[in-house]
Amino acid sequence: MTYVFSAASFHTDSASQLNIKEKNRFQVVTGKDGGSIRLDESQCRTVDWPEYDYLTAEAYHESHNVLVLLFTFYEEGNRSITVHYGLLPYVKTKICLPLQALNGERLFLDRYPGIMQSVLRGDSSVDRRRISGFAISTIESVAVRSFELSGLTLSRSLPDFEYEAAPYIDELGQLTGKDWAGKTQSLEELIHMLNKERDTARENNQTHASMGHYGGWKKLCFEPSGYFRTEFDGKNWWFVDPEGYALFSTGMDCVNPHDHMRVNGMEHLIPPLPAVDGPFRDAWSSHSYSFAVSNLICAFGEEWREAWADLTEHRLKEWGINTVGNWSGADFIGRSELPYVYPMFDFPTTKATIFRDFPDVFSPEYEQNAMAFAEQLLSFKEDRRLVGYFMRNEPHWAFVDGLDLTEEMLRHPFVFDCKKRFVAWVEEKYEVIGHLNAAWETSYLHFEQLLDCRKVEITESSASKEDFAAFNRMMIRRYVEVPARYCKEADPHHLNLGMRYAWVANDDLLEGCELFDVFSINCYQFQPDRQLIERISKRLNIPVMIGEFHFGAADVGMLAYGIRAVATQEDRGLAYRYFVEQAASIPELIGVHYFQLNDQPVLGRFDGENYQIGAVDVCQQPYRPFTEAMRQAYDRMYEIRIGEIEPYGECPKEIPKTGF
Template sequence: MSLSVSFPMEWFKSDPHTQLTATSSEAFQFITTPEGGGFELQPGQLESAAWCDYGFVNAKVYHESHDVLVLLFSFYDRDHRVITYHVGILPGVRTEICLPLIHLNGEKLFLPRYPGVMQTVLRGDAGIDRKHITRFSIATLPSTTSRAVQISDLALSLTEPVFEYEQQPYIDDLGQLKGRDWPGKTVDAEALTDWLRTERQLAAQADHNGGDLSRYGGWKALRFAATGYFRTEFDGSRWWFVDPEGYALFSTGMDCVGPACSMHVTGMEHLIPSLPEREGLYQEAWSQDGEEFSFEIANLITAFGAEWRSNWVAMTDFRLQQWGFNTIGNWSNDRFINESQLPYVYPLVDFPMTEQTIFRDFPDVFSPEYERNAGSFAEQLLPLREEQRMVGYFMRNEPHWAFVDGLNLTGQMLKSPVRYASKKEFIRWLAEKYKTVERLNMAWDSVFEEFEDLYDVLNVNVTGDNLTSAREVDYNQFNRIMIRRYVEVPARLCKQTDPNHLNLGMRYAWVGSDEVLEGCEWFDVFSMNCYQFSPDKEQIAQISGRLNKPVMIGEYHFGAAEGGMLAYGIRAVATQKERGEAYRYYVEQGAAIPQLIGVHYFQWNDQPVLGRYDGENYQIGVVDVCNRPYEPFVQAARKAHDQMYQVRTGMTAPYNIVPMEIPKTGF
C-alpha cells in the first residue's frame, strides 16, 4: 500500500456556486459566491476501503480573503449519516490541513490544534461507518464576499503532514493585527500607556453611589421577602431573581471578566513577533507551561508596571458599574470577584465522570463511580455556603453529548462491547417490563435466547438496523431515565451540601429535544446559551412552563466586521455601532420575557487574533487587546441597562430595531 492517495481535481464535481480550475498537476483553485459553495468527490473515484486503510486527509490551503476562512470537509456513509470537520484558516498564510479520520466515530466535538490551524470542530451525527463512506465534499460557509481558495496536495495519507512554515509575523508588539488600520487602533506603547493611565484616573475619581440600586445590584423599586441569600420569586406575572435584601434583580452579567484571553503560542510561533522573556517583568503574561501568552497582561504591565493587577481591577470594576452590568458572569477572575462588590455566579469544575463513557462526555450514570464522584464534586460548595454575594452556581457548561440532536444514548451504549453499569440496568429494566425474553422478542422482532444476549454487540446490532416501534419506545424511555439520573444525582448532592445558593443548571448549548429537560426540575434556574439576535421567547416559555422554573441565558454575543479582527463570532453585524444596537435589542427583548431572569454576555475581552487555546479568535469583546472599550457598544449597553426595569414591568416598550445580520466567520 502506498503512503498516500492523491485526489486530482478531475475526481471532483463543483456545485452551481463554485468555479473549479486547475493551477498545476497537484493543485487547483475554487471560487465561490458569497452564498458559499464547494465541490464533491464523484462516485467511483475511490474504493470505499481506502477510508479505513488510511488515517488522515491532508492538504495545503491558501486564501487571501478579508477574514478567517472556514472550510467544511464532510463525510457521508450509506445510512446518510454525516460528520463535518469545520476548519479555520487564516488569510494570507499557507496552511497545512490534517483531518484524523479516527474522529469520524463522532466521539470528539473540538479537536486538538495543528500548527498554523485555527479551531477545528466536528458537527453532525454520532459517528459514521468508515467502511461505507459514499460521499466526500469540501465547501465554504457563506461570507460577505466571494472566496478564492487554493488547495494543493490533497490526499489520503498514512501519516500526518510535516508542518514546515516560514517566519511571518502576523501581529504587532501589542497583539494587534498587522497590515490593517481601523478606528480605535492603538498606535504604539506610548499611546497605550497614556490612554490606560488616564482611564485609571477616571476610575479613582468615580462616585459609586448606587442610586436606585441596592448594594447587591437589586432594583429598589420592587421588594420581596429577604432571606440573606439570592433566590427566585414569581410575582404572579413574571419571574425574578431576589437579592439578599429582598430587591428584585434582572441579571445582566458579563462572562470571563479577567485581565486576559490568552493567545495559544505552541504551533503559531511562525506568526508571532519576538515575545518578552518568561522570567522578569513580563513573567505574569506567560502561562506556567509556556504554551500561552497574554498580550492584554503584557500591555497592562507596560502601562502600570508591577502594580498592573490592582490597577486593572479598579478600572474594570469602575467600568462595569458605570456601564450598568450588575453581575460578574461565569469564568471570571477570582481576585476581581473578591475585590468587587458586584454579585457573581460560580462555575463548578470537574463534573462527575466515569472511567468508561457512553458517548463523548456522557458518563456511565448507573455506576457507583458516578455517585461517588458526584459527592466529591458537590464538596466544592462547602467553603461558599455562607457567601451572600454569590447568586448561585452552574454545574457545568455545554455538555458535548447534547450537541447531537436526537442522540440515542441507549443505542450508542448497546453498540459498545463495554459492560456498563447502565447497560446492566437497561437489561434489568427490560426484564422487569417484559417478564420473559419471548415477549421481548415479539415486541422487538428479535431472536434473543435470554436477556443477557443484549450484552453481545453482534446480537444487538444484527436486529438493530431497523428499530421496531416498541424497541424505539424502549430506547427513548431509557434515554430519559439515563438523562434524569445524569442530572439528578449531582444536583441532589449539591443541594444537600449547599442549601443556601441557587443551582443555575448546566448552560446547555441549546435544547435539541425534550429529553434534555429530564431531571431539570432539580435546578432552581434552567440555564442555556442562546446565540440568536434575541432570546427565544416561545422556547423559554415552554421550558419554564414544564419545569415551573425561571430561565436564564448563560451566553450570547455579537461580533462586527469593522475593526482589527478576522473572525466575528457566532452572530455578526457590519459595524461597531450595529453591534451595540444588537446588544441593546437582545437585553431589552429579553427583559420583556416574563420567564427569563437574566442574560449574560460572552465575553469581556476580544479573543486573540491568532486564537485562544482551541483556536477561537472572535471579535466579541467589550474591550480590545489594548484594554480599550468599543465605545458604540458600551453606550448602547448603558441605554439598555438604564431602562430594562421599565421594560420588564411594562412601563416602556423594548427596543425594537433588529440589526442586519451578516454571515458569521465563526467555527
C-alpha cells in the same frame, strides 16, 4: 503508504467553480451563499479509508477574514459528519484530520500548527468502512470566496508542519497590515489612555442610588432571605438579592485581564516575545501568552492587577453590568462589590463513557464522583454575594440532534452498569424474550445478549424506539439528579443555575431539571426564543436565564466575528440593546450574561477561536458605541420588565458569521 487525490476527480455544485492548476493542486471559487466540490462517488468508494490514519492538504486564501472550510464525510444511508476548519488569510496552512475523529467521540479536535479552531458537527459517527461520499465546502460569507488546495492526501503519518516566519500581529497584539477606527497607534498612546481612565475611575466610583448593596432594584422589594433566591410575583420571575430587592441579572462572562493566545504551533506568526522569567512573566501561562496582560504591565508596572481590577470594576458598573459572569477571575471577584456566579469544575464522570462526555450514570463510580464534585461548594456556603453555581457548561454529548444514547450504549463494547440496568428493565417489562422479539422485530435467544454489542440488533420497530427513548430519559434524569442532590446538600443557601445547555434539541434534555433553581441555556440568536423559554419554565416551574450570547462586527482589526455578526460597532451596540431589552420583556427570563469581556486573540485562544466579541480590545480599549448601548439597555430594562415602556424594537441587519 499514501493516497493522493487527483483534482480532476472532483466536481462542483452550481455555486462553485473548480480551476485545476496541476494534477493535485486546484483553486475553488464559491459564491456568497457558500458552495462545494465533491469527490466522484465511484472513486470515493474505491478508496480503502480504514487503511489510512490522516487526511492532509495545504490550503491558502486571500480573503479579508478567516475562511471556514468544511470537510464532509458521508456514510451509506443518511449519516454524515462535517469537520469545520478555520484558516487565516494570506498564510499557507497545512490541514490535518485524524480519520479516527469520524468515530464522533470528540466535538473539538486537536489543534495542529497554523490551524484555528477545528470542530466536528453532524451525526454521532461515520463508519470509515462505509464512506460513500466526500465533499469540501465553505459557509455563507459577505463576499465571494476563493481558496487553493494542494496535496490532498491520505496517509498513515503526520505531515511536517514547517512554516516560514511572517509576523501577523504587532508588539501590542493587534493585526498588522490593516488600520481601523480606534486602533491604538503606539505603546505611548496606550499608556496615556489607560492611566487617564484609571484616574477618572478613582474619582467617580459611586453606586447608582436606585440600586441596593447587591445590585438589586430598590423600587421593587420582596421578603429578604439573606441570600439570593428566586420569586414569581404573579407576572414575572425575579432574582431576589439578599436585601430583598428584585434583580434582573445582566452579566459579563470571563471578567479576566487576559485571554491567552496559544504560542505552540503559531510561532511563525508571532513577533519576538519577552522572556518567560522577566518583567513580563505574568503575561505567560504555560505555552500561552497574553498581549492584553503585557499591555497592562507596560501601562501600570508591578501593580497592573490592582489597576486593571479598579478600572474594570468602574467600567462594568458604568456599562450596567450587575453580575460577574462565568469563568471570571477569583482575584477580581474577591476585590469586587458585584454579585457573581460560580462555574463548578470536574463534573462527575466515569472511566468508560457512553458517548463523548456522557458517563455511566447508573454506576457506583458516578455516584461517588458526584459526591466529591459537590464538596467544592462547601467553601462558598456563607458567601452572600454568590448568586449561584452552574454545574457545568454545554455538555458535548448534547450537541448531536437526535442522539439515541441507548443505541450508542448498546453498540459500545463496554458492559456499562447502564447497560445492565437496561437489560433488567426490559426483562421486567417483557418477562420472556419472545415478547420482546415480537415487539422489537428481533431474534434474541435471551435478554443477556443485549450486553454483547456483537449480537445487538437495531431495528425500525416502533416498540424498540419507544423503549430506547424511555431509557434515554431515565439516563438523562439520573445524569442530572445525582449531582444536583449532592450539590444542594453541600450548599443549601445558593441557587443551582443548571448546566448552560448549548441548545435544547428536544424535551428529553429537561429530564430531572426541576431540581435546578434556574434552568440555564446559551443563546446565540438576535433575540431570546420567547416560546422556548415559556415552555421550559412552565414545564419545570422554575425561571430561565441565558448564560451566553454575543455579537461581533467586521469593522475593526479582527478576522472572525463570532457566532452572530453585524457590520459595525454601532450595529453591535444596537444588537446588544435589542437582545437585552427584548429579554427583559419575557416574564420567565431572569437574566442574560454576555460572552465576553475581552476580544479573543487574533491568532486564537487555546482552541483557536479568535472572535471579535469583546467589550474591550487587546489594548484594553472599550468599543465605545457598544458599551454606550449596553448602558442604555440597562437604564431601561426594569421599566420594560414591569410594563411601563416598550423594549427597543429594531434588530440590526445580520451579516454572515465567521464562527466555527
